[in-house]
Amino acid sequence: MFSKLIYAVIISVCLCPPAMAAVVTVNDPAQFQAALNTAQSNGEADTIKLAPGTYDVSASGTLTYTPTENKPLFIKGTGPVVLDGGDVECIFGSVRILYVNTTTLAEDGDADVSINGITFKEGNGCSDSDPHGGGIYAVTNSADITVSASVFTSNSTPGSGGGIYAATGGGAVTLINNLFSWGIANRGAGAYVSTESGKVTLTNNTISDTIAQIGGEGGGLYLSLRGDAASAEIYNNIIWGAHCCGIGGYDLYLDNDGDSNSIASAVDLYNNIFSPTAFYCNTPGSLLEGNNISAAPSLTSDHHLLENSPAIDAGCASPPGGLPAMDMDGGKRVLDGNGDGVPDVDIGADEFSPFSPGSGKGCFIATAAYGSPLAEEVVVLRRFRDRHLLTNHLGKAFVRMYYEYSPPVAGFIRKHGALATAIRIALRPVIYTAKYPAAAIAVIVLAMGIGVYRLRKGLQ
Numbered sequence: 001m002f003s004k005l006i007y008a009v010i011i012s013v014c015l016c017p018p019a020m021a022a023v024v025t026v027n028d029p030a031q032f033q034a035a036l037n038t039a040q041s042n043g044e045a046d047t048i049k050l051a052p053g054t055y056d057v058s059a060s061g062t063l064t065y066t067p068t069e070n071k072p073l074f075i076k077g078t079g080p081v082v083l084d085g086g087d088v089e090c091i092f093g094s095v096r097i098l099y100v101n102t103t104t105l106a107e108d109g110d111a112d113v114s115i116n117g118i119t120f121k122e123g124n125g126c127s128d129s130d131p132h133g134g135g136i137y138a139v140t141n142s143a144d145i146t147v148s149a150s151v152f153t154s155n156s157t158p159g160s161g162g163g164i165y166a167a168t169g170g171g172a173v174t175l176i177n178n179l180f181s182w183g184i185a186n187r188g189a190g191a192y193v194s195t196e197s198g199k200v201t202l203t204n205n206t207i208s209d210t211i212a213q214i215g216g217e218g219g220g221l222y223l224s225l226r227g228d229a230a231s232a233e234i235y236n237n238i239i240w241g242a243h244c245c246g247i248g249g250y251d252l253y254l255d256n257d258g259d260s261n262s263i264a265s266a267v268d269l270y271n272n273i274f275s276p277t278a279f280y281c282n283t284p285g286s287l288l289e290g291n292n293i294s295a296a297p298s299l300t301s302d303h304h305l306l307e308n309s310p311a312i313d314a315g316c317a318s319p320p321g322g323l324p325a326m327d328m329d330g331g332k333r334v335l336d337g338n339g340d341g342v343p344d345v346d347i348g349a350d351e352f353s354p355f356s357p358g359s360g361k362g363c364f365i366a367t368a369a370y371g372s373p374l375a376e377e378v379v380v381l382r383r384f385r386d387r388h389l390l391t392n393h394l395g396k397a398f399v400r401m402y403y404e405y406s407p408p409v410a411g412f413i414r415k416h417g418a419l420a421t422a423i424r425i426a427l428r429p430v431i432y433t434a435k436y437p438a439a440a441i442a443v444i445v446l447a448m449g450i451g452v453y454r455l456r457k458g459l460q
Contacts, residue, residue: 021044021045021046021047022038022039022042022044022045022046022047023046023047023049024038024046024047024048024049025048025049025050025051025078026048026049026050026051027051027053028053028055029055029056029057029059029060029063030060032048032050032055032063033060033063033064035048036048036063036064036065039065039067039071039073040065040066040067040068040069041067041068041069042069043069043071044071045071045072045073045074046071046072046073046074047073047074047075047076048073048074048075048076049076049077049078050075050076050077050078050081050118051078051079051081052077052078052079052080052081053080053081053082054082054084055081055082055083055084056084056086057083057084057085057086057095057097057123058084058085058086058087058094058095061095062095062096062097062098062099063083063097063098063099064098064099065098065099065100065101065113066099066100066101066102066104067102067105067108067111068104068105069105069111070105070107070108070109070110070111071110071111072110072111072112072113072114073111073112073113073114074114074115074116075113075114075115075116075118076115076116076117076118077116077117077118077119077150078117080119081117081118081119082118082119082121083097083098083118083119083120083121083123084097084121084122085097085120085121085122085123085124085134085135085155086122086123086124087122087124094122094123094124094126095123095124096123096124096125096133096134096135096137096157097120097123097134097135097136097155098115098120098123098135098136098137098138099133099137100113100136100137100138100139100140100145101137101138101139101140102139102140102141102143103139103140103141105141107142108140108141108142108143109141109142109143109171110143111140111143112143112144112145112146112171113138113140113143113144113145113146114144114146114147114148115136115146115147115148115150116147116148116149116150117148117149117150118150118151119150119151119152119153120135120136120150120151120152120153120155120163120164121151121153121154121155122153122154122155123135123136123155123156124155124156124157125137125156125157125158125159125161125165126156126157126158130159131157131158131159132157132159132160132161132165132192133157133159133160133161133164133165133166133192134155134156134157134161134162134163134183134184134185135152135155135161135162135163135164135183136152136161136163136164136165136166137161137164137165138164138165138166138167139165139166139167139168140167140168140169140171141168141169141170141171142168142169142170142171142198143168143171144168144171144172144173144174144198145166145168145171145172145173145174146172146173146174146175146176147164147166147174147175147176147178148174148175148176148177148178148324149176149177149178149324149326149328149330150178150179151178151179151181151328152164152178152179152180152181152183152190152191153179153180153181153182153183154181154182154183155183155184156183156184156185156189157184157185157186158185158186158213159185159186159187160185160186160187160188160192160222161185161187161188161191161192161222162180162183162184162185162188162189162190162191162210163180163183163189163190163191163210164180164191164192164193165188165192166191166192166193166194167192167193167194167195168194168195168196168198169195169196169197169198170195170196170197170198171195171198172195172198172199172200172201173193173194173195173198173199173200173201174200174201174202174203174321175191175193175201175202175203175205176201176202176203176204176205176321176324177203177204177205177324177326177327177328177349178205178206178328178349179205179206179207179303179328179349179350180205180206180207180208180210180220181206181207181208181209181210181303182209182210183210183211184210184211184212184213185210185212185213185216186212186213186216186217187212187216187217187218187222187253188212188218188220188221188222188223188253189210189211189212189213189216189218189219189220189242190207190208190210190219190220190221190239190242191205191207191220191221191222192218192221192222192224193221193222193223193224194223194224194225194226194258195224195225195226195227195230196226196227196229196230196258197227197229197230198230199230199231199232199233200223200225200230200231200232200233200234201232201233201320201321202221202223202232202233202234202235202237203233203235203236203237203319203320203321203323203324204235204236204237204315204319204323204324204327204333204345204347204348204349205237205238205239205348205349206237206238206299206303206328206348206349206350207220207221207237207238207239207240207242207251208220208238208239208240208241208242208297208299208303209241209242209303210241210242210243211242211243211244212242212243212244212250216244217244217253217280218242218244218252218253218280219242219243219244219250219251219278220239220240220241220242220250220251220252220274221239221251221252221253222253222255223252223253223254223255223256224255224258225255225256225257225258225265225267226258226259227258227259227265228259228261228263228265229265230258230265231265231266231267232254232256232265232266232267232268233267233268233319233320233321234267234268234269234270234272235268235270235271235272235315235316235319235320236270236271236272236315236316236319236345236346236347236348237272237273237274237347237348238272238273238274238297238299238311238347238348238349239251239252239272239273239274240273240274240275240278240296240297240299241299242278244278250275250277250278250279251274251275251278251279252274252278252279252280253280254267254279254280254281254282255282256281256282256283256286256287257282257283262283264283264285264286265286266286266288267281267286267287267288268288268289268320269287269288269289269292270288270289270290270291270292270316270319271290271291271292271293271314271315271316271319271347272292272293272347273292273293273294273295273297273310273311273347273348274292274294275294276294291314291316293310293311293314293347295310297309297310297311297347297348298310298311303349303350304350304352305337305346305348305350305351305352307352309346309352311346311347311348311352312337312338312346312352313336313337313338313340313342313343313344313345313346314344314346314347315344315345315346315347316345317334317344317345323345327346327349327350327351328349328350329350331351331353332351332353333345333351334351335351335352335353336407337351337352337353339367339368339407339410339411340407340411341407341408341410341411365406365409365410365413365423365427366378366381366423366427366431367410368410368411368413368414368420368423369413369419369420369423369424369427370420370424371420377424377427377431380431380434380435381430381431381434383434384434384435384437385399388437
């Protein structure tokens with residue numbers, strides 16, 4: 001009986017082999033392309049991990065993936081990874097960075113492509129016969145395309161999709177937690193996304209400072225839903241500050257009737273920041289929308305949120321597909337950015353953090369006591385935090401503990417104005433120490449010296 005059981009197990013293993021998966025780590029463009037070549041036909045689901053560093057794609061040529069089998073591919077940066085295409089201008093030597101095409105497969109429903117944690121810089125699609133997608137060109141029949149936690153900066157193309165051109169027949173396109181900036185294209189200078197019958201999901205992306213060329217449309221994002229069954233869910237995105245020299249849609253151009261049959265595809269548009277005067281939709285009556293903000297997002301030069309940004313704590317906490325666990329910098333996604341004691345998700349790829357030097361976030365309690373984050377005393381404490389606390393492990397631990405427990409105290413102070421005066425008095429020695437640390441140390445040393453002298457004299 002036992003031998004028959006062993007025999008049955010052996011037969012079942014032989015007839016039903018386990019799914020295989022290949023994982024490889026690469027360190028340069030040549031190794032990366034070799035891994036892509038292998039992944040095209042090795043009969044396995046593949047994961048390619050990119051070691052930290054800058055990869056000069058312009059020297060080796062566009063990274064290309066055209067599989068001959070219906071298997072998924074996952075490309076992941078394992079640290080700061082930059083794929084450099086050479087130059088944002090269409091000059092000799094600049095190239096598109098990554099080309100993905102699964103449409104030659106008879107069936108590509110399982111050939112999903114996912115990309116995570118990579119910076120695509122200065123890619124250019126001008127030298128290709130299909131001039132779309134300066135950073136990424138990805139097309140599928142039914143396979144899904146997912147790009148997350150990535151940065152697209154200074155990519156361009158004379159066609160569509162300065163940062164990324166992502167188009168599918170019946171697959172899903174998901175962009176989550178990405179930053180698109182300084183892109184140039186005819187349509188969708190940040191991103192061009194298109195599907196015929198699939199679903200597009202855009203969650204917590206920031207698209208800013210992009211340019212659609214003369215005659216172009218969609219300076220930031222161009223979204224094309226080419227069939228009645230197609231749909232889009234657009235939540236928690238900043239699409240602002242784009243420029244367009246064409247007919248409309250400076251930030252967002254939404255073509256939700258791509259087959260021109262007067263039947264609009266379903267679109268949900270919630271908790272985004274974009275200007276109504278820089279938005280174009282060819283069938284606006286079909287939109288479901290709410291909680292969108294038309295005020296400027298207040299970004300730093302590298303597209304992080306400033307302290308006064310309306311994006312802070314203003315996102316939807318439960319968008320379709322869920323929230324990303326981290327922001328584009330790898331920081332915790334849901335924080336209490338406005339100090340009201342309630343953690344909420346921010347809009348855009350950055351989650352405003354009071355723990356980052358230069359974040360602009362001051363002391364919650366001092367802000368409540370002095371009435372403004374711009375008060376001189378709050379600025380002094382913030383500067384002390386950046387220079388003396390966040391530069392060492394003990395100081396960082398103290399700051400994290402403080403920001404975890406202080407918001408409710410600050411809320412209590414705001415509700416009981418009489419406490420503000422007492423708190424300001426109590427904070428005076430703290431602020432003096434923060435403003436003049438050397439003098440404070442000298443006073444402490446002097447006081448200790450006097451105390452020791454008196455103690456010794458008293459013992460005589």
